[in-house]
Amino acid sequence: MKISATTQATLAMAILCLMDPFxxxxxTRYPVLEIAFFRFAGGLLISVLLALYFRPSWPDKQSFVTNGARSVLVAISVLTLFYSLKLLPIATAVAVSFISPVVIVVLAVLVLGERLTARILLALVLGISGLLMILGNSILGVESTTAAWIGVAAGIVSAVAYAISMIILRSRATRDPIVTIIIFQNLTPTLLLLIPCLLWGWVTPDYKDLLMFLCVGVLGASGHFLLAQAFSRANASKLAPVEYTALVWGVFYGFVFFNEWPQIITIIGAAAILLGVITLNHSAPEPLPVNSGSTD
Incomplete structure (x- = not known):
């Protein structure tokens, strides 16, 4: 049975959020640059294996330029997100990053000309409500220090870069093979981060940590592969609220890996987020652009 694009995107978020415990x-042992480098290097390895299996056609000039630019945005988004997590409490960093679904919806309407339906608005409202219930006053509770506000700024940059990259992904996912998109998304950041990573604070990982780095890369490549497939099948504005499920997965993984028991308000907020996704999942499918290309 073929799953919906919304379900596929939700599964992608579950896989991507599984990176967080790693x-x-x-x-605690490695600099942010090195973690980001290995995240993309591991993803590149998986991407090459996928390319050998699917054998996508060679990308044209427009594909090189657009996917290359998008991959730079992805690198910026990951680096600034990791930096934000370093400077801020996790809940605050996540809260700041969750402005991206709203940015995605706005850009999808303004740039891609997508229709803003009542169901999408309802899903956004439910997602934002669930987010606020879970986080409470965490944003207002940020200690007013230079480091804290730099962390907030980094989180905003990460969210905006991520949102723009998702809009570009939506435009390219109907034209380029998904494997091509994933290769660009991992190859360019790996090359960009290699020299800075070696020059600034390189820590040689042991065998156990190399396996953990590989897991991060595999999860990142797998999650974005599913996410790219979902964006090739549904409008960006429809899939944007699915981003809020990251909080639900965060609660689940926090319990499984760190024995963090969620409060009642957290459970209610998570239920609101899931309800928003269910609302999207039962909406009528949005038509894709007429001149869409191969996504095999």
């Missing part, structure tokens, strides 16, 4: 553990 990143949280590695961040």
């Amino acid at each position: 990143v949280k553990s590695l961040a």
Whole structure:
């Protein structure tokens, strides 16, 4: 049975959020640049294996330029997100990053000309409500220090870069093979981060940590592969609220890996987020552009 694009995007978020426990553990021993480098290098390895299996056609000039530019945005988004997590409490960093679904919806309407339906608005409202219930006053509770506000700024940059990259992904996912997009998304950041990573604070990982880095890369490549497929099948504005499920997965992984028991308000907020996604999942499919290309 073929799953919906919304379900596929939700599964992608579950896989991507599974990186967090690994990143949280590695961040105590390695600099942010190195973690980001290995995240993309591991993803590149998986991307090459996928390319050998699917054998996509060679990208044209427009594909090189657009996917290359998008991959730079992805690198910026990951680096600034990791930096934000380093400077801020996790809940605050996540709260700041969750402006991206709203930015995605706005850009999808303004740039891609997508229609803003009542169901999408309802899903956004439910997602934002659930987010506020879970986080409470965490944003207002940020200590007013230079480091804290730099962390907030980094989180905003990460969210905006991510949102723009998702809009570009939506435009290219109907033209380029998904494997091509994933290769660009991992190859360019790997090359960009290699020299800075070696020059500034390189820590040689042991065998156990190399396996953890590989897991981060595999999860990142797998999650974005599913996410790219979902964006090739549905409008960006429809899939944007699915981003809020990261909080639900965060609660689940926090309990499984760190024995963090959620409060009642957290459970209610998570239920609101899931309700928003269910609302999207039962909406009528949005038509894709007429001149869409291959996504095999």
